[in-house]
Amino acid sequence: MxxxxxxxxxxxxxxxxxxxxxxxxxIGVEGALLMVEELGGLEYYxxxxxxxxxxxxxxxxxxxxxxxxxxxxGMRLAVPRDVYAHLKKGRIMSLWEQGHRQRDIARAxxxxxxxxxxxxxxxxxxxxxxxxxxxxxxxxxxxxxxxTAVGSPCxxxxxxxxx
Numbered sequence: 736m737x738x739x740x741x742x743x744x745x746x747x748x749x750x751x752x753x754x755x756x757x758x759x760x761x762i763g764v765e766g767a768l769l770m771v772e773e774l775g776g777l778e779y780y781x782x783x784x785x786x787x788x789x790x791x792x793x794x795x796x797x798x799x800x801x802x803x804x805x806x807x808x809g810m811r812l813a814v815p816r817d818v819y820a821h822l823k824k825g826r827i828m829s830l831w832e833q834g835h836r837q838r839d840i841a842r843a844x845x846x847x848x849x850x851x852x853x854x855x856x857x858x859x860x861x862x863x864x865x866x867x868x869x870x871x872x873x874x875x876x877x878x879x880x881x882x883t884a885v886g887s888p889c890x891x892x893x894x895x896x897x898x
């Protein structure tokens with residue numbers, strides 16, 4: 736079964752994506768997590784009746800497969816790869832804003848460093864407080880022949896021709 740992020744329980748269904756919450760109510764949390772583990776990332780058609788030799792029966796057992804057919808039969812479900820993904824995103828963003836490194840966040844949350852990088856790229860850029868007062872406004876204009884700082888001709892520049 737997929738690992739839940741630390742401090743989360745599998746029974747906090749209100750935090751699951753709506754489709755998986757509905758499935759968990761029909762076949763139980765364990766059955767829903769089995770589907771995530773085996774079918775996560777796929778769209779899967781749920782037949783109106785599921786025979787004994789069907790892959791869902793093999794995965795879930797006859798009782799759960801029958802309940803799934805009754806509750807979701809005739810539907811095509813997009814099974815998420817991780818029912819806790821949105822919770823992980825929130826934790827990643829929080830840890831990043833606290834100043835943690837991507838590598839450390841990945842280990843703490845239980846995901847890849849690449850996933851952390853992708854989530855962090857969604858955040859607005861942070862301003863480094865050490866760089867908030869950089870004197871760009873004090874630099875002379877590119878076509879100016881006089882240094883604004885000292886009021887004399889800039890070294891290496893001749894007078895600008897006027898047209």
